[in-house]
Amino acid sequence: DYFAIVTISLGEIVRVLxxxxxxxxxxSWGSSIGISRYTLPGExxxxxxxxxxxxxxxxxxxxxxxxxxxxxxxxxxxxxxxxVGIGSAAERIGDLMNLGQPAPYMMLLAIIxxxxxxxxxxxxxxxxxxxxxxxxxxxxxxxxxxQHHGHDILTHKAASLALGAAIAAFAxxxxxxxxxxxxxxxxxxxxxxxxxxxxxxxGGAANNKGMxxxxxxxxxxxxxxxxLVAGQGSSDLPLHVTAERIDSLFEWLVRDSWAVxxxxxxxxxxxxxxDWKGIKTTGLSGAAVFTFTALxxxxxxxxxxxxxxxxxxxxxxxxxxxxxxxxxxxxxxxPKGLLPxxxxxxxxxxxxxxxxxxxx
Numbered sequence: 001d002y003f004a005i006v007t008i009s010l011g012e013i014v015r016v017l018x019x020x021x022x023x024x025x026x027x028s029w030g031s032s033i034g035i036s037r038y039t040l041p042g043e044x045x046x047x048x049x050x051x052x053x054x055x056x057x058x059x060x061x062x063x064x065x066x067x068x069x070x071x072x073x074x075x076x077x078x079x080x081x082x083x084v085g086i087g088s089a090a091e092r093i094g095d096l097m098n099l100g101q102p103a104p105y106m107m108l109l110a111i112i113x114x115x116x117x118x119x120x121x122x123x124x125x126x127x128x129x130x131x132x133x134x135x136x137x138x139x140x141x142x143x144x145x146x147q148h149h150g151h152d153i154l155t156h157k158a159a160s161l162a163l164g165a166a167i168a169a170f171a172x173x174x175x176x177x178x179x180x181x182x183x184x185x186x187x188x189x190x191x192x193x194x195x196x197x198x199x200x201x202x203g204g205a206a207n208n209k210g211m212x213x214x215x216x217x218x219x220x221x222x223x224x225x226x227x228l229v230a231g232q233g234s235s236d237l238p239l240h241v242t243a244e245r246i247d248s249l250f251e252w253l254v255r256d257s258w259a260v261x262x263x264x265x266x267x268x269x270x271x272x273x274x275d276w277k278g279i280k281t282t283g284l285s286g287a288a289v290f291t292f293t294a295l296x297x298x299x300x301x302x303x304x305x306x307x308x309x310x311x312x313x314x315x316x317x318x319x320x321x322x323x324x325x326x327x328x329x330x331x332x333x334x335p336k337g338l339l340p341x342x343x344x345x346x347x348x349x350x351x352x353x354x355x356x357x358x359x360x
Contacts, residue, residue: 008193019184036181046090046108109178116174120167121208127163136160140206190320195222198323201330204337213338221322229315246318251311254302257294261287 090102097103127133135156138146147153176182186192195218203214224239232243253260268283270276302311330337 008189011187011193012189015184015187035183038181040105040180041177042108043105045088046105047088047102106178109174113174116170117212120170121212124208132156137206190323194320194323194327198327201327202337204339204341206341207337207339210337210339210341218323222319225315225319232312232315243313243315246315247311247313250313253290254311257290257297260290261294264290 088102090105090107093103093107094101128137135146135151138149139151139153139156143153179186199214199218200211201214202217203212204210227237228239228243228246231237231239232247234240264283264286266283268280268287271278271280271283306312
């Protein structure tokens, strides 16, 4: 636990330091921070079937076409996508899927991602079934017992950390490939570390299947929240009604704190009557928090925070809140995850000359 806290803290320190690094700024005045517009691997091969063909020559400085100073440039990958019959992988896959156009570049990344997932899954399954995998499980359960059996705990932990870091680095490379650029804000723990942690907790620890299921749940939740953020600004988009309800609830929490205190007191009374310790604690804690809010936060603080008088929820913070609630709910009611680890033993070696019952 302490190691995880230290590594997350170091990662955040590095992110903040890089945010002020001048070499990572672009633009004439260094106004844009981050790395972007780099060459995407395989884009030319995907759309151009290898080397990019040349465009039609243009007249050079002499203004006469067909002379030695004609300007001849190669097609870009996007230009190749508009050429019919070029025989590229994008064109063949587009025809196979009846898209009516060449397959998008992200299809290549999706194929690489699926193949990588299968390969890493196969590798980890072999490792978990190996003697080293059993040593790692023994260290996870009880370090002292594993050390008593002669295993070097520090060496095995370092090797496990190196393997996990290599897989994470490969995933980060694919992520930067997908984003076509990255900035320090992309590496905020709320947008990266805690989402992976939530997938790990929700799906199930020490279980590759659970991790994949948890990742699917978090990615779908991310997609829904992106739609919710978009729907907040337009009544023509989906989930606009849901966004309005969230805004109304948030405005009620901000403006009518004493009514919220009454609700939490009722919850605490219900917990006290039925002897539900968790409900009682929740009610008392909520009543204390909103009592402090009602006494300290006034109308002026609301005007200073919400310029213009419109109290609107920032959906990015709502997403972080719900991810945190999801982690707490999973740890409280289902600590082993949706697909918990199934204990297994290695197969017993076959006995060549089994002794029959009653024999000598």
